[in-house]
Amino acid sequence: xxxxxxxxxxxxxxxxxxxxxxxxxxxxxxxxxxxxxxxxxxxxxxxxxxxxxxxxxxxxxxxxxxxxxxxxxxxxxxxxx
Numbered sequence: 001x002x003x004x005x006x007x008x009x010x011x012x013x014x015x016x017x018x019x020x021x022x023x024x025x026x027x028x029x030x031x032x033x034x035x036x037x038x039x040x041x042x043x044x045x046x047x048x049x050x051x052x053x054x055x056x057x058x059x060x061x062x063x064x065x066x067x068x069x070x071x072x073x074x075x076x077x078x079x080x081x
Contacts, residue, residue: 006012033041 029045032044036044
């Protein structure tokens with residue numbers, strides 16, 4: 001594949017955004033590690049790891065944190081599945 005063809009790809013902006021998100025996550029982890037205590041940073045990292053682990057079960061039709069269904073906040077929230 002030529003470089004010019006890659007630069008014209010429709011998915012390039014999304015790949016750049018995904019890479020920027022990863023770089024931002026890495027930078028914020030480094031900053032948090034410098035600011036927080038080791039136990040506190042370990043707890044935050046553990047919760048984030050559990051969150052990512054849980055989200056990976058979405059394709060298996062299990063409940064995940066980010067649900068594509070629209071939720072309406074109201075009196076019928078008690079009947080929420």
